[in-house]
Amino acid sequence: MDRYLERLIDPWLADVLAVAPAVMITGARASGKTTTALRHAASAVRLDREREAGPFEADPDAALRDRPEPLLIDEWQACPGVLGAVKRAVDTERRPGRFILTGSVRSDTDPALWPGTGRLIRMAMHPLTVREQRSEPPRPFLSGVLSGDLPATPSDSPDLRGYAEIALAGGFPEPALELSGSIRDDWLRSYIEQLLTRDLRGDRSDSDREKLDAFFEAYALNSAGIVNDNTLYEAAGLDRRTARAHVQMLTDVGAVAELPAWSTNRIKRLARGPKRYLADTGLWGAAVNADTDLVMSDGNLLGRLIDTFVTNQLRADADIDPARPRLCHLRDRDGRHEVDLIADMGARGIIAIEIKAHSAPKPSHARHLEWLRDKLGDRFKAGVMLHTGPARFLLGDRIEALPISILWS
Known part of the structure; x- marks a missing residue:
């Protein structure tokens, strides 16, 4: 290129x-x-x-x-x-x-x-965001939400299938910009193979290598999830110490990212486990062997893909945001309330974000954002429902629905 x-x-x-x-x-x-x-x-x-x-x-x-x-x-x-x-x-x-x-x-x-x-x-440096691929200048989204200075809704927002296609292309420059179809798939699969062989496996035995492959696949299948550690360990037949070492290594080489649980003394009984993500949705597709047709026929895979895709866009955006937001997630121990992302802006307050693979979210979809708003009071600055439709509209007091494409408009 x-x-x-x-x-x-x-x-x-x-x-x-x-x-x-x-x-x-x-x-x-x-x-x-x-x-x-x-x-x-x-x-x-x-x-x-x-x-x-x-x-x-x-x-x-x-x-x-x-x-x-x-x-x-x-x-x-x-x-x-x-x-x-x-x-x-x-x-x-x-x-x-x-x-x-x-x-x-x-x-x-x-x-x-x-x-x-x-x-x-x-x-x-993260894999290419869509903003970078479209040569749009930096415009930190979270600071824009906080200040109320957001761009107009783009006129060329993709539909749900379009978002899936964008996400599965990933953000590594060569496959995202220069390759397509089976050649791009081969590049991404080769990347995973070289990652697990060169960077992580070392001189391990064949059985250990098979377990590492299984662990990476299990991690990918649980991307955008708050999965119990034992679920990942048992899927690959690994002990806790070895699995934790694998997570650290995968984090060190930029293949995975984990968002910590957010906590506040205003809400009791919050879960403490991290929310796990593959750091690139192109790699995610290669790891779980999923193409657009498959994810469009499986609601679980589609939800994980869109959540992982949007979160990775926001992770890159947050790193260049002058407000230096800290990204976390929130879930109570009973599983009754869950917010996909919390952008903690320190003394400036918090922004809560839900990610929805839905073209026209309803006020009922914002119930967790409303719950958090009512719990936090003035510390809650804004709630955002990022969705796959084209429209921007209010869902309630300080809660707005925005198309995902606004992240690069």
Whole structure:
């Protein structure tokens, strides 16, 4: 693909490099980190190339010196010692725009990351959102809801099948923009195979590999769900410790995301488990072997696909929102009340979001939003029902129905 698509993080990355010495961009493989970073760099080194990595392994401090800046250090984790050298360089001369580091997501508990504390500003790159694919400029949705400054309803909103097709294309640049049909499906299946083989399996036995495959499939089938841990573990025949390690690894490489449960002292007996998602709906389709015809014939799969798709759009959007919303979910222990997403805006209040694969939601569909509004009072700033129809309308006091397509209008 010759034409560069502006990413949501581009303006943020430029602003950060203007004032800070170093930035680390994390995200799933093939999500476009290097392509974007190169547009902001004056020079680059690829540490996954043995010849380029050699000087950094021998003497990373010397290898950093006298290179045009900002210097892109791509796949830094292939030579972890470079992070210490970046720390020392920044401590010696803390001028803005010196280094951009890119690599797969790493756990915050990874000791290799400690030199970056206080020296690196981290930002996540997600797979392409629909807003990015359509070359629409960044426009944080949640801040727009809070301020009441939302764009007009788009005139070209897809129907339910159209949303399913968009979601199943996913957001990895190559399959989403350049491939289609069975070739795109092959790319996504190959991505999963390489993810589970290269990044997670290591030297495990064949039986362990089969269990990991089964675990990933079970996780995908439960995407957008609050599933009991034991359900996932037993589906793959894994013990709790091994399964938790798999979840951490899948999170670290950007394949899955978990939203924490929201809590407040105004509501008792709330569930504490996370809501689990595959981080890309193209991967979801490949993992569960689902195409558009299948999801349109299965309400459970369709609901999970649309929920996962919308949540991933909002996760990417929230990361560039200046209000820095924290995304959570809410469910009481009895299962009587559940809200798909809570955007906690801190002192600004909360926005509650329901996601509905329905073209004309009714006021009764907003009963959980009404319940939460009545429980929270003034702290509840807005309730949003994101739906698959074309219209925008009120469902109640501070509760509005909006088409999903408003996320990229």
